[in-house]
Amino acid sequence: MSRGLIIGAFLTLIFASLACVSLLWIPYDIETFQIPNKLKRPNWDNWLGTDHFGRDILSMVMMGARTSIAVALLAVGIGMVIGVPLGLFSAARRGSFLDEFIMRGNDLIFAFPSLVIAILITAVFGASAVNAIVAIGIFNIPVFARLTRAAALPLWERDFVLSARVCGKSEMRISVEHIFPNIMNLMIVQGTIQFSLGILAEASLSYIGLGAQPPTASWGRMLADAQTLVSIAPHVALVPGFAILLMVLGLNLMGDGLRDLFDPRIKKDRA
Amino acid sequence: MNLLSIEHLSLSIGDTKILHDVSIEMRPGEIVAITGESGSGKSMTALAVMGLLPRGSVADGLILLENTNILGTSESDLCSMRGCSMGMVFQEPMTALNPVQTIGDQVAETITIHKKASKHNANIQARAMLRRVGLKVDPSRYPHELSGGQRQRVVIAMAIALRPKLLIADEPTTALDVTTQATILKLLKDLVTEFDMGLLIITHDLAVVADIADKIVVMQKGHVVEAAATYDLLHNMRHPYTKSLFNASNHKVILPEYRPSSPFLSVESVTRKYNLPRVKVFGLRSTFQALNGVSFTISHGERVGLVGESGCGKSTLTRAILGLEEVQEGQILLDGQAVFTKKVVNLSVRRKMQVVFQDPYSSFNPRHRVDRLIAEPLHVLNNKIMGKDRERAVAKALEDVGMRPEDSSKFIHEFSGGQRQRIAIARALIIEPELIVFDEAVSALDVSIRAQVLDLIAGLCQKRQLAYLFISHDLSVVSTITDRVIVMQSGKIVEQGDTHQVFSNPQHSYTQRLIASAPKLPEIA
Secondary structure (H helix, E strand, O other), X not given: OOHHHHHHHHHHHHHHHHHHHHHHOOOOOOOOOOHHHOOOOOOOOOOOOEOOOOOEHHHHHHHHHHHHHHHHHHHHHHHHHHHHHHHHHHHHOOOOHHHHHHHHHHHHHHHOOHHHHHHHHHHHHOOOHHHHHHHHHHHHHHHHHHHHHHHXXXXXXXXXXXXXXXXXXXXXXXXXXXXXXXXXXXXXXXXXXXXXXXXXXXXXXXXXXXXXXXXXOOHHHHHHHHHHHOOOOHHHHHHHHHHHHHHHHHHHHHHHXXXXXXXXXXXXXXX | OOXXXXXXXXXXXXXXXXXXXXXXXXXXXXXXXXXXXXXXXXXXXXXXXXXOOOOOEEEEEEEEEOOEEHHHOXXXXXXXXXXXXXXXXXXXXXXXXXXXXXXXXXXXXXXXXXXXXXXXXXXXXXXXXXHHOOOOOOOOOOHHHOOHHHHHHHHHHHHHOOOOOEEEEEOXXXXXXXXXXXXXHHHHHHHHHHHOOEEEEEEOOHHHHHOOOOEXXXXXXOEEEEEEEHHHXXXXXXXXXXXXXXXXXXXXXXXXXXXXXXXXXXXXXXXXXXXXXXOOOOOOOOEEEEEEEEEEEEEOOOEEEEEOOOOOOHHHHHHHHOOOOOOOEEEEEEOOEEOEEOXXXXXXXXXXXXXXXXXXXXXXXXXXXXXXXXXXXXXXXXXXXXXXXXXXXXXXXXXXXXXXXXXXXXXXXXXXHHHHXXXXXXXXXXXXXXXXXXXOOOOOOOHHHHHHHHHHHHHHHHHOOOEEEEEOOOHHHHHHXXXXXXXXXXXXXXXXXXXXXXXXXXXXXXXXXXXXXXXXXXOOO
């Protein structure tokens, strides 16, 4: 296992456990304002200080982690659940009209700058966490569809797939039994990387106020709120900024590490 | 004075010992062949001579090329030696050439790197060298425009462009057709005499080198087990491994008598065309005729061989018979039923035939266990076999091919190539098909393993009535394992008949050429 994978997995695990803990307990309630306590520097009572409403920043970061992870995870889920079957289907019917139709449809989605369309969707259907999930999820579909198809195509030429066809198995059945298990590792790696992009996208959307709405905490909104206070209380901006940075870094390191781990060629070199 | 002497060479990578105390000597103008099965260390020996050992390997001993010890030479000095005083020819001419450079440029490159020749002079020399290796095409062509044999000639031209003293050829003809193989071997032999260089040829096939080598070195598991002049070695084998290798290459199986019966598979004037890409934007598409009016039959229990060189339509025919691809004209009937009815594959036909592919490494889904792999064809049966019956069927199939029933819970990567091919046969046998298509099923195996698998197939024929179509480019295998043989050339059947008759008295000129160029081991009592 590479060092990157361990560091990445460690960072990811920290944020995931912060999010899990927040389900049961957070140090302070974040829905009540305590204006007298506002903009405190980090101290023993508030480990990461407080914001301009006197809310505990650690509690906000924990709640924000929950939002970020939930939005990104669901968005990746949408991408995988729709994209992977589309890719498998395209690969099974490679060269057919439907294959062409699906892949050109993907190109169409790819052609739009994802964040701009996400802004459009949330602007039209209203700003909410659910719409953010759908908007980010739609742009994950072509990523997974293309990757699946590209990885599945060479497998279709392999002898074990031919012999399954000789056994009379249908294309769909071969896709599920033979193709999918052999590309699953790729999907896990890509899923991790899309996950980190999802976190960034969620942060960007809530930064411009189109993501999860208050009082739901989110890192992007925390950044936006702290923007005007940077000169008086820099920690209010730094904390959510670093949270985004470390989470995305962790996921990317983990994705790279997993790719190396699953790649048999690299494994052979180390052995 | 020796050109090359390898003295007590030992090599290990990590904790694995690759070579043990290897000593080989060769004089200028001599052809030395290193032969052995996979894992014998023959390729590693060649790489050590080139100073191209993989990272992390520790070598011990001496490799003297004239008076330079390769093992003690720095990488930059080795770079100037490679290509200049030693050249190398690789197995796969497809990957040994840069696809985006013309062949003339690639040969000229070797010259400009080592000699301070002007581009113009280098090109003239490259042109001459390409002509010397018998290449009649223009040097401005790209590798993809050439055939496999022509590409191998380019690779040879690159290796000998500066007239090295030592040429190393690692399986130079393994990827080529037999007729091409014969011409390339002749070319190598002529070049050795003309340039007075030493040729170290690595091969797994004893028959390939029996004709041209002066000396043969037999390796097994990193040891040199026997080394002698070719004639001495072949006529007076001392080591049991050499004998077993020799016997395995000449292996003959005993097939049960074939009693003529009614036709089972009949292929009736089948034609398959492929559209080629347009050359011009609005030009007409030309077509490539892979199969052209092919007709033959296989009777119940008949063992038929299909031989031909690459591109003759063997693969297309196999795919058509297996119902993986539809043909445009003609029809394929199995037991009176068409393989395809209106674009849909006939399932009842599928129940009667199975296939064993060439590559034991890509024939299995690496993520399934052996029992699931073997049981896969049961899917095609009408009444599904489940639970205990299924376990029993898997165990029986494994036992039929000489494996243990306990192997069923293992993954495929735990088995060797030969064992995998047995498992592939077990998979084909489980639904007790009447016809099995062996698509180059023993071509990727070492000779001793190949002999075992051939024995296994013959043994299966003893036990039950089994018809098969045995597709191979290896004539010696086909001659022993089949009753009847079909010879194909560019999409047509040029000759078919009783195996023994066709091999002893070929009628068609192509068959004659094919048989004449097949490498043969001398008959030794």
